[in-house]
Amino acid sequence: MSTHDDDSESANQLIRDRDLAELLEWFQHNENLPQEIEPLLLRRFYQCMYGVVEDTKQLIELNYALRNKHPHLFIKRDPLDDDSRRTFDYADILPLPGLTPDKYKVSLYCFRDFEPSKMHHTEDTRAFFMVTDCRFITPDDAAHPDVLSVGEVQIFDMKGTTMRHISRLTISTLRAYVKFLQLAFPVRLKAIHMVNCPTYLDRIVSVVKPFISEEVFKLIRFHTSSIDTLYEFVPRDMLPEEYGGSAGPLATLRAQTQKVLADKREYLMNPQHWYVEKQEKRNGRSWRLF
Template sequence: MKFGAAEEAEIDELYEWFQQNPKLPKEIDRILLKRFYRCMYGDIKGTKKLIQINYGLRNKHSHIFLERDPTDSDSKQTFDYADLVPLPGLTAEGYKVNHTADTKAFFMVSDCRFNMYDGDVSTEGHLETFASGEVQIFDMNGYTLKHLSKMTFSTLRIYMAFLQEALPVHLKAIHIINCPSYLDKVVSIMKPFISREVFKLIHFHTVSLDSLYEHVPRSILPEEYGGNGGKLADLKAQLMAELSRKREYLMDPNHWKVGGEKENAERRRWPFK
């Protein structure tokens, strides 16, 4: 799918509005702006509201969304023990699948992905592919009651609020695999932070991965999960390389931090064409 002239004009207008809004950062990546627009099905008013909620939550919780570096020791520790990998391709419904874990690192990975198209970009046709939804997979293998006792409720609350209210893509499903015997305790902790609508999207896979395959095609799952999407280590290496390339973007306050009154004349203008 490709944005037509009318849609591109509306994106131009949204960008001008973004730059002139003192309650928003100085800059926004054009692809990210298109994601917000697509997520709200081209509804300008809805797009503006979603953008304001997104950046409002980011700046309210700066320790998660602003004070970050994908190459620092904390991030390295997270990526060493957790695999936060966007899986290749899309489901038959056009959904993007993510193998997820730690909160702060998860949102860095999301922001890195959200300024790219979800499909191949043709140099000739400039194909613009955005996923029509988001599917998350949480692997609880190795997760113990000790981990549960260390869970920070404030962080869980922020994560769920952003996921449900501010993400520029529609959440379609959450799959929890390798569920432990104490699953009821995990659910009792999470449930107060999850809306009824989102809770209906959660699928618990307690016996095997066969039930997961009914929702997520094996063609995009890593080999370690019975799929044909490549080795998890290779997918993770690609992600780490992309995070390194986009480190400056992820840490640039002009893209994320809400400051004082904006000085339009001093700002870098948008390269429309």
């Protein structure tokens, strides 16, 4: 790297540090926000908005407004309670290790038990957001902890999905989930891959498509003939053994994810990170005049 590149990198670093300090100060004195935010999460919001401070502020306020509008999904939660255990007993919600060559983070969602009565859509959605909230305060790539993902790739394994599963969707939960993902996520959604698609895929799509924006629907790729087409987008070394990859068995990835949830339980349940107090926020320090 040349001296000029070094100088440019140093200048960018100074700008980023200054902007993040400004954003943290703004966050701590904003009555529409919780009391605390993890530095890595703040960085994700900032990067998601390409380093534009005002856009970052808007995204942050929308994120916490939606959380507080749906506290049963985003705030009132416990990764070790019975609802969470039921979800994690029948389904996997797994961030996969490392980043793609495009610096995208990949997550996998699949059933382990195909019995439709095991599915509880609202509780399952709450579990999904607990996993992602833990992920957002954890480095994306253990080998390069300073490198943040610039995009989100989701893999949904449709194996075992029936219309009975689809009938158990809760419309209000689906709306909240899609809206949060489309408008308030601190990482940009880049692709959604549906693998092991059933023959009645068109019926499933017809149910959920009305809740998905055209922009997001264009990101969905349906892998109908073989999982081999997935390898064009996600490196095999990031995928579990069960999907032809070398990232270890699902059981190991599952145990790692559950350990993170247990370790971060206090963070997930701490209202100071999520809950917006309506009146006299911050112990009466509501002194700002507008």
